[in-house]
Amino acid sequence: MKIQRGFWFLLMLAFVLVFVAACSDDDDQVGSNVGENGEIAGDLEIQYFVGGYGDSWWKEVIADFKAAYPDVNIIEHAGPNINEEMRSRWVSNDPPDVVYIDGAGSSETQMVEDGQLMDLTEWVAGIELEGGDKLSESFIVKPADYDGKVYSLPLVFDTWGTWYDKALFEEKGYNVPTNFDEFMASMSEIKAGEGIEPLVTSGQHPYYFLRGMLYPAFAAAGGEELLADVITGKEGAWSSAEVLEIMKRVEKIVDEGMFDSGLGALNHTQSQMNFLLHENAFVPVGFWLPNEMKNDIPDGFDFGFIPSPMNAADEKYAIVPDLRPLAIAQEAENPAAAKAFVEFVFTREYASSFSEHTGAIMNLNGVDLTQNENVPAYLMEANAMINDPDVVQIYEKPHPMSADLETPIGNALISLMLGNMTAEEFVQKAEKAAADYRAGLK
């Protein structure tokens, strides 16, 4: 009897111990970060999101880095849900060293607000590329500016635009629009010719339309100033005459029945699938569309990309780049290796291979894609168009819009797109959302 009791007691003790052990901190001892000769060594943790661009480019870069720095032991944290998976590490002040900020559950603005990223302002000023150019002068788009400080380096240059099927347009002789009036004319033609509602977007994620169609329209109408004002929710920006004028254009698209009537139910892949199946003719998405849908592209489909044609007839196409940055954690345990890695990544050679692997562009200028036959055709054309200042004007936004402002504006926007709200009601709602957002910041 005694023995049995002792056994149960031990079992219970074991239970408790397992819990205590599971709940305690794992304070792994990190090896020395400096090698024998003072060179960079130790563990280097890298967190990167794997989405539409895949991970083959990352594998290549990391393998090369390992070869160049054999004393560094790289620990990769990667995957489509990595931002959620690593959240507890960030919350407990034990973040990875290097982080690529992209995908659901990540927000550069939020990380800067929370003081999680290292101030790179001085360090980045001293970095040179292989040809002797300064890195800080070789970005296509400059790093996001937070009160004069740099916390992240924009790695991926992506941009939203409007996609169409070139093969279909050439076969049926539809016009590729260059401004809003042509856009409406082209959509009317397609509506009559194909018997479809020509424009689709994800109603479940209204920010696709906001970032893909409205940002360029705001920029074309009011320049970077208006763009910055709507993104930061400045008083009067959303109710300004320019914004109302653009929202009237959206209302016109609704009134003439150009939107897919089912778009409210669609998530982003469903809307993209509809586009590929010729249920619709135009869809606003970024450069990642062909890569993301590569398993579902019908034969004969030929991707064509234009900056979203929401601009007035006397305005040029506008493009608002969307950047995915690389950053170093404020609490990085191996900052030396982290800096070495970030410096290692920003080369024109990797920029070229990035376009091959992902179908998008790395944020370095002076990269000649025309000589690289592995780069997809749409990207070369888009790249040429974007770099032609007579056709396209590039506008930079100060930083992404905070989710606290984007969510209520997206909600009002979907109501407008479904025809349940007028442009006037929309700007009122948006102005109210901006006021709430500003109040929340104090």
Add this chain to the structure above:
Amino acid sequence: MVQSKKQKYWFLAFCLVPTFIMFAIFTLYPLFSGLYYSFFDWSGSSSNKEFIGFENYIKLFNDAIIPDTIVHDYFLVATKVIGIMVLAMFFAVALTQLKIKEAPFYRIVFFFPNIMSVVVIGILWTFIYNPSLGLVNSGLEFLGLEEWAKPWIGDEKWALPSLVLPAVWAGIGLFMLMLMGGIANISESYYEAAKIDGASEWQQFWRITLPLVWPQIKVSILYIVITTLNGSFILVQVMTGGGPNNSTHVMGSYLYQQAFRQYNFGYGATIGVMILILSLITVLVLQFLMRREKVEY
């Protein structure tokens, strides 16, 4: 062998302590930490948090979306309770009383959705409701009722009612089995006696079946209410994400959006406290309304 007092306590401790430890870690601790975080301004993604007292609660009372989420939740509670209980009762009576040969087959068919994950059910019904390829709209078209076709979960008016169908469909099986268990326990002699006295099938149902399975009905209703208030957000999250324009947000999905999409974890925790309080009140009210003497014949 007579157990000594000490032995008895050891045995009780063995039964209770591990459970209590688990309960404390997985229920009490999250409950109190949720309450604790509701007093902070915290993004949920860093270690910085600032104590702000009742500010989150003040925000809660001024948030125009909150009343909508509460109404949506209770709309789902009411429609689910009515839909599930009526259908589950109907099937349970049909499968026990009508002596259908294929009863075991139907039992499996009706129970099947219960072993499917809610996420799978949500995705499945998203396809069924798909505006262009979905079963519902193609069915309507086939019947010549094109004008009734709509984007269901993409329509501000119809999205919430559209969520009721999958929720009811997924819930029937379990409660049907519970009621069947209750009905099986009713002695056959009551029905025979009633028949001799000339009671119709309908009267038998109202006078015998219903009162005698009341305990099962009561438990079922409470269970549906609690699971809906706590769990309806899964279906919302998968099928509509709360949209279009907040027309399907329930308290849980709004909590998720605030805590994990808008990085207002503290405010999310405040919504969690509200859900807890409302669930408690609802259950207490229901207990009071459904109190009824246990019937025995």
